[in-house]
Amino acid sequence: MGTHVIKMPDIGEGIAEVELSQWHVKVGDLVVEDQVLADVMTDKAMVDIPSPVHGKVIALGGQPGEVMAVGSVLISIEVEGAGNLKESAAPAPVKEAPVAPKVEVAVESKPAATAAPRPAAVCQGPMVAREADERPLASPAVRKHALDLGIQLRLVRGTGPAGRVLHEDLEAYLAQGQSNASAPAAAAYAQRNDEEQIQVIGMRRKIAQRMQDATQRAAHFSYVEEIDVTAIEELRAHLNEKHGASRGKLTLLPFLVRALVVALRDFPQMNARYDDEAQVITRLGAVHVGVATQSDVGLMVPVVRHAEARSLWDSAAEISRLANAARNGKASRDELSGSTITLTSLGALGGIVSTPVLNLPEVAIVGVNKIVERPMVVKGQVVIRKMMNLSSSFDHRVVDGMDAALFIQAIRGLIEQPATLFVE
Structure with a gap:
């Protein structure tokens, strides 16, 4: 028998150390080739580390939450034969589960249509004794x-x-x-004294760090405006009826992306990044819209690149593609970085008002709240209109309050008169 030592692999991009996020094995476990041994976290992605050999785990090189240098011993596996104890080699990571390179509070990019409620498993089958933080193998x-x-x-x-x-x-x-559904349920009013402690590591740690960094470094202020979306919703329904079968269904998001692109022509200071260490503001001509997306591994912000050059259906297709890639853990690092302004929406769960946190180093984020029907006075008549709030945040170090208000008012005008979205 011999020992095969697996070292922390070089993830690339000059990364010298990574965080050990989670073990999928423990000492004594038998593992097979290509079985995922651990998850490690870089600044941009969660990476699965596979086993290059069959064998038995005899030692773990670190604990979850520990920051480990590239090349340090990750795990030792007992194998048949001589092993590689004298000449260790690191396995190549096989799958990325990307995480948000920039994050903000509790936002999710989903189509504006009401999402079906997630069914709950009413009863339980035979349970497996796994630790609360143990991640079972599954596709x-x-x-x-x-x-x-x-x-x-x-x-x-x-x-x-x-x-x-x-x-x-x-x-x-x-x-x-x-x-087992007929088994008696636990008393609904039974006292509970249980506690659960959850270690803040991996993606949750990254989210916490970036949230704290954003709120400490930027001078946030928010601006909320009410928008009548009746006309654009009628246009959206018409386009979906006429072209949905051939070009795909449109949600409200591609219209909002288009509104951002047009409004930014007059407000280029919103499409910018601020390097507060160098004291330099970089205004960009390209509009790379980050679309906040919730996934199984946490909040991510995939980027619709060059939104200024995309049609409604092109934007819609790209938003859908990126959202699916993010939720399935297949978005690349490039697809999760480089945004110049962010759009965030909870769709039907968007509430009345929100205060989104900036995706540093960006200086503006536009938040979309839910659409509701309300009686409104239009030309002296009370009519039912579809209304929606935009709850947006800005970096007051770069953006003045008046400019922020005028920017959102420009978006409002474009949405309420949707033909102006396409007038050049």
Whole structure:
């Protein structure tokens, strides 16, 4: 028998150290080639580290939350043969689960249409004894299926290779749960004294760090404006009826992207980045719109590049593609960086008002709230209109309050008179 030592791999881009986010194995476990051993976090992505060998885990090189240097010992595996104890080699990362290079508070980019509520697993099948933070082996499709079913994946027994959870395991879990549905429920008013401590590591740590950094460094101020979206919603419905089958359905987001592009022509100071260390403001001609997106691994901001050169349907297709890539953990680092202004929306869950946090080093973020029907006075008559608030935040070190108000008013004018979006 020999020992195969796996070192922390070089993720690239000059990264000298990474954070060990999560172990998927423990000492004594038998592992197979290509099985995911650990997740490590860089500034831009969560990276899975696979095993290059079959064997038994005999030592772990760090604890979750520990920052480890590239080239340091990550894990030791006992293997048949001589192993590589004298000449260690790092495995190549096989999959990225990207995280937001820039984040802001509780925002999610989804189509404005009401999202179907996520079903909850009413009853439980046979449970597996896993730690609360242990991530079971499963494909992205299985994870999405479990999320849709409301199942905690760590409770499901996997029957695939190395205990991997399969689609059939989810169905078996639900089926077993149905047979137990008649079991008496716990008392609804029973006292509880349990506590749970969750270590802030990995992606949650990155989000916390960036949130804290943004609120400490930028002088945030928010501006809220009410917008009548009746006309643009009628236009959207007309275009979807006429072209939806051939070109794809339009949500409100591509119209908002277009409104940003047009308004920024008169307000270039909003499409900028501020380097507060060098004391330099860089205004950009290209409009790279970050679209805040919620995923299984946390909040991400994929970037619609050169929105100024895209049609409605081109923007819609790109927003959809990037959102799917982010939610499935397949967005690249380039797709998650380089935004010049951010658009954030919770769709139907958008509430009345929000105060989004800036994606530093950007100086503006436009937040979209939900659409509601309300009685409004139009030309002396009370009529029902579709109304929506824009809740936007700006960096007061760079953007004056008057300019912010005029910028949002410009967007309002474009949305309320949608033909002006396309007048050159």
